[in-house]
Amino acid sequence: MYISHTQADREAMLKIIGVEKLEDLFQCLPDEGKFPELSLPDGITEMEALDELQYISTANETPQELVSFLGAGAYNHYIPAAVDSILMRSEFYTAYTPYQPEIAQGTLQAIFEYQSLIAALTGMDVSNASHYDGATAVAEAVNMAYHNFRGRKKKIILSPSIHPHYRETIHTYMDGVNLEIIGEDLSPESGPDDLIKLIDDQTALVMVQYPDFFGRIYDLTKLSTATHEQKSLFSVHINPISLGLIKPPSEFDADIVTGEGQPLGIPMSFGGPYLGLFATKKQYVRKMAGRLAGETVDTEGKRGYVLTLNTREQHIRREQATSNICTNQGLIALASTVYLSLLGKNGLQELARLNYHKAHYAAEKISAVPGFTVNPVQPFFNEFVVHCPVPAKEVNQSLLKYDILGGYDLGQDYPDLTHELLVAVTEMNTRSEIDFLAAVLEEESHD
């Protein structure tokens, strides 16, 4: 399939090459093991393949069949139809890295606009063309901070309320480097100011999530000041939708901003492909990993774009490069570019407020159920922690009987939080769904 050669084509081509049969092209391979008999099925037609894939896909339950309050790093947001319509243009999706800018201005301008939009959203000077996801973006932030001080500062401070997957990824990435990573064992109840006492002149980086993994919003001013007093870098991981409402991390003088871009028009797709946002201040642009598009002109003075500052990258610098990253998330970055272009200033503000109001309504309804509490003081965005009278795992099991995905059981990552459920509410959750959740919690708590 997808091969057009006729027998006559093959014969003519082999004759030009000067061999008799296809197998002769592989004469320099070891004879032993050549052309193995693979234990795999025969091929099938497109009709049969689609049938098979459809059958497999129906063994999954989607938010169309379930009422979902599950977030914890991946969110169910509405994706405007125009986003996928642009992604399906094969000029975009069947092109590769824009190595030849004269015939790749579509991709290059899209990357340039992506960088512009992410810089505007985060308030930072410059954004790269993206990383694989939020987890790898924070790992690259740690890597960048380590190299910024040429390995002289060896302490990395991570807030315990950074997504557990992200912190695990940092540990995996930095395993080969002699670093001291601290802060994660503080109580999850603690706030950003509790990290201040850990900062000293050996600190390369202080990293927090904003809103944090538990959905909480904090003022980061004091932590940022304390970090900069020790000439350390301050890194903030954001949820991009929240920035339609709350102060951007630039207002806390962040040096590095990372984010999970999935909420920006990217399907949940069982965890990927997603989008790693990465932005920084102008003075660190040469320390930043990843691809960058820059504006220039062609020989006739026409404005256009090229990949620039390649000398930081692996194909030039090899083992001296800022990172091994080669690609960016191309098409996924394009999805977020189209999404942010459609929503624009007013749409993102409207969406962020809608999420805020719905989440607060849900928190109020759930708090009214006897035995369930939500911290009434701490501001949050669209996700919050519910303290349950029984283990969160059991709450989720009861809810699933009513086709509700209750939320994320925090006991899976935090041994002290077995009774805490992380609940996310987006514009996709209607009032009646929220009322249904509260009603079921109430009913189940009587049993």
Place this chain on the structure above:
Amino acid sequence: MINPTIFELSRPNRKGIRYPKPDVPLAEIPKDFLRDELPLPEVPENEVVRHFTNISQLNHAVDIGFYPLGSCTMKYNPKINEQAARLPGFSQIHPLQPVETVQGALGLMYETQQWLAEISGFKAVSLQPAAGAHGELTGVLIIRAYHRTRGDDKRIKMLVPDSAHGTNPASSAMSGMEIIELPSDERGNIDLDALKAECDDTLAGLMITNPNTLGLFDENITKACQLVHDHGGLVYGDGANMNALLGVYQPADMGIDVMHFNLHKTFSTPHGGGGPGSGPVGVTKELADYLPTPLVDMISEGDDENPAVYDLVEPKSSIGRTKSFHGHFGMIVRAFTYMLSLGKNGLRDVATHAVLNANYIQAKVKDIYHIPYERLCMHEFVAEGVWKDAPGVRALDVSKRIIDFGFHPPTNYFPLIVHEALMIEPTETETKETLDRFVDALLQIADEAKNNPDLLLNAPATAPFNRLDEVKAAKDLILKTQLPDDYGKS
């Protein structure tokens, strides 16, 4: 101004989308946390769509024409794969749903692990890595963990041939390895004497691409792997060139211990203008316990009445997570659809015809373009884009002139060991007529290089843009749209 940016299309109070009015009471928003400006564009939907459609038309792409970009395997991307990945049962599921609600997704991942293992001869496969370079990092971390678990902490020397992709040394360096570059011999193989000289008790491993980046099957591969193993090291295989070996040879049989696949090259998932890729890693039995977490395992086999049951599991000595959740699932669905469509014979046809197409072009141009390592190539070959009797012309000029014939140029200036390299990879999905037209263009350009070099030096003449000033871009460093100070404040 030919192509405005999306910011330049903005006018205050235009909107590209409306949301429903809140169906809940409004909550109080603490003023201290509120953002006071948001400098995003304001553009209606039709203008957004028109803008991105217009700029898309400035691209060359596989669906437009031939794209023989060496090392990148720009094959046709079947449309059925796109449709499969967009089925709601795949695209709309949350990665943290209870496993009993995502048995289809887990089963598909399990099957993909099994297919890749069978194709490559490895014992276990992780689908987590997000791209080729990410797979390399994963693989080198596995090698490091293996040595460390055995108390062999001093093994930090990674040997990388001079023909390797730049990601190889960069990935090794990120994993805390010391890099030693190995030369190639006169046939383009690993230089065995140089390899032998580096084999000592600090050897962590060898990173090798086979077929290598010259498009040649390394004739010393078995001996090289044996040598590394005899000295306690492991061999990492860069699977970038797996398109030549599908159904033809299993990399594990060469002596490779750990290898990444590029689903976006070999298994036809689209390149997306630079990503997303997907870089699953396969390993031998000895390394299976070190794979990143999580893997998908089959907990119970199905029978006539019950379906099989799958779960996410953590390997015993796992190097940990290399990203959030479970890998680029959307790309895995596409690759699985492709493998299922092709089956075992179809997979072998891919390799044989990819190699046929490359050798056909090589045979037809080799008298005009110097081939530094001339022998039967695999799925690609490297030629030189310079001639003694065309002194002003470089490979870059040849490439730019190729654009005028409606083709994407080959990869330029890689591998680094070839002077003025043109790396040509046609893939299996191109017809003989396309290859003939490409050969005719190459021969005509070689003639022009000598007789009318200005055609090359001023190329491309037919592209939407002339050559762009890269020096200016790096000097001015304009990395975002320049906005007036009051943008977004109204």
